[in-house]
Amino acid sequence: MADPKQQGGGIVGKKVRRTERTLGVQAYIPEAAKGMGVLMKHFFNNTKELVLGQRNDPNLEALDKGINTIAYPEQKRPYPIRNRGLHRLTIRDDGSPRCVACLCCSTACPAQCIYIEPAEYPAGDARHGYERFPKAFVIDELRCIFCGFCVEACPCDAIRMDTGEHAVPYDSRDQFIYSKDLLMSFEGRDGSRKTQNTRHEPGDASHPGITRLKKH
DSSP, X not given: OOOXXXXXXXXXXXXXXXXXXXXHHHHOHHHHHHHHHHHHHHHHHHHHHHHHXXXXXXXXXXXXXXXXXXOTTTSOOOOXXXXXXXXXXXXXXXXXXXXXXXXXXXXXXXXOOEEEEEEEOOTTXXXXXXXXXXXXXXXXTTTOXXXXXXXXHOSXXXXXXXXXXXXXXXXXXXXXXXXXXXXXXXXXXXXXXXXXXXXXXXXXXXXXXXXXXXXX
């Protein structure tokens, strides 16, 4: 085979001297001890900052010296204001859901992950014959694509996605099916379970009195 140096081309290698394999190098004990020393140094420094509350903010001080990771679930990365998080059902002053079971959200849902079973209020209730309520309201969070169509379609502002939370990991698909009571227990970013859009309910003094019985 011709020498590449003589032909004026090709790759010319360079000889590198092997590291001297002493007893310390072959035993790996000194290097392992150095690594454990670095590990323990960081361990005690991080433990001290954790106990004294001196941990860095993982979002604002991510490049500073110290613990810069997020200790989930104790710490959570804040989501943008317009982030579509888990659904929640807003409630009225008496604790009942604002949903009137009009099925607008389930109809608009492209993933068909919302199931609503409507029911009528009992006779004698001011809302009887005027509106319905959801006997069952179920959302399959695994099928949901978080498009927000249900929020846009709701005429009563009964469903929102402003919780700022995402579904936690479960070990069963059934746990991702959220019922009405669970959806009503979620809070918005401001800690409220109500809506900022006021709505005059039947029976209130401010209600205009539009009912099917009065016909006006």
